[in-house]
Amino acid sequence: MEEIRAWRHVFKLDPNKSIDDERLERLCESGTDAVIVGGTDGVTIDNVLDLLARIRRFSVPCALEVTDVEALTPGFDVYLVPIVLNSRQAEWIIGRHHEAVKQYGDVMNWDEIFAEGYCILNPECKAAKLTEADAGLSEDDVVAYVRLAQHLYKLPIFYLEYSGIYGDPALVEKVKQALSETQLFYGGGITTPEQAAEMARWADTVVVGNAIYESFEQALLTVDAVKRANEAK
Numbered sequence: 001m002e003e004i005r006a007w008r009h010v011f012k013l014d015p016n017k018s019i020d021d022e023r024l025e026r027l028c029e030s031g032t033d034a035v036i037v038g039g040t041d042g043v044t045i046d047n048v049l050d051l052l053a054r055i056r057r058f059s060v061p062c063a064l065e066v067t068d069v070e071a072l073t074p075g076f077d078v079y080l081v082p083i084v085l086n087s088r089q090a091e092w093i094i095g096r097h098h099e100a101v102k103q104y105g106d107v108m109n110w111d112e113i114f115a116e117g118y119c120i121l122n123p124e125c126k127a128a129k130l131t132e133a134d135a136g137l138s139e140d141d142v143v144a145y146v147r148l149a150q151h152l153y154k155l156p157i158f159y160l161e162y163s164g165i166y167g168d169p170a171l172v173e174k175v176k177q178a179l180s181e182t183q184l185f186y187g188g189g190i191t192t193p194e195q196a197a198e199m200a201r202w203a204d205t206v207v208v209g210n211a212i213y214e215s216f217e218q219a220l221l222t223v224d225a226v227k228r229a230n231e232a233k
């Protein structure tokens with residue numbers, strides 16, 4: 001848990017997208033605190049193993065965000081397990097998890113597995129569509145999920161997810177104010193260092209995904225921006 005607590009900036013690599021060796025090296029050596037491997041669709045054991053082997057050439061901590069048990073493999077430092085709090089389908093809150101623990105329960109090392117309470121706020125993103133997330137939430141709705149995550153379920157991570165679009169910094173601030181124990185991840189639409197710094201004011205951990213594939217040089221600049229924003233806190 002301590003290692004995750006210290007994460008301020010992370011890159012999320014999608015096994016369903018390609019990145020060349022030179023860029024992967026620059027990403028892993030950028031000073032980011034960790035690399036998360038995860039995506040909603042097209043995640044296979046082959047593309048996960050390929051990324052894992054290539055990331056392992058560097059010393060950056062590496063996490064697998066488990067979205068498909070078929071693509072589970074040993075070798076990651078930690079495993080992050082999404083629970084979509086605002087899904088309309090029990091399958092994405094408890095069902096798939098129950099199946100996975102039935103299959104792997106005997107070999108699981110719980111010390112390296114961390115639940116992420118997701119609240120998905122972009123109704124158009126793949127994860128929202130797959131999980132039938134109720135993304136039309138008011139601020140009060142979101143804060144209620146935050147309180148459930150922290151006080152009732154005692155989750156280590158609350159993940160405010162806007163995957164693909166830049167979110168509302170005022171809401172991130174509100175969410176942070178409701179949290180004391182649970183770590184706040186913010187992810188979605190960060191393409192510039194300025195945006196990364198804005199979200200880092202409130203989020204404990206800023207996640208940069210698509211920008212890696214769409215504006216690589218800008219994505220790299222988010223690392224220092226987050227560092228500086230945290231120094232100013």
Ligand SMILES: CC(C)=CCC/C(C)=C/CC/C(C)=C/CC/C(C)=C/CC/C(C)=C/CC/C(C)=C/CC/C(C)=C/COP(=O)(O)OP(=O)(O)O
Pocket residue numbers: 014038039040041065066067068069072073074075079081082083084092093096097098100101104107108109113118126127130131161163209210
């Ligand atoms: C054998 C071994 C090593 C065992 C280790 C033990 C272990 C870790 C066991 C797992 C236990 C467990 C409880 C697993 C859970 C299984 C599971 C499938 C749960 C469901 C997860 C879930 C709710 C998935 C829904 C989708 C989701 C929330 C995805 C999040 C990622 C995300 C939004 C990524 C953004 O990328 P993408 O959506 O692909 O975006 P693009 O449009 O850009 O592609």
Ligand SMILES: O=P(O)(O)OC[C@@H](O)CO
Pocket residue numbers: 012161162163164165186187188189190207208209210211
């Ligand atoms: O891809 P983007 O929009 O940067 O979002 C990052 C991450 O929160 C996705 O799970």
Ligand SMILES: [Mg+2]
Pocket residue numbers: 014016039040041
């Ligand atoms: Mg994807």
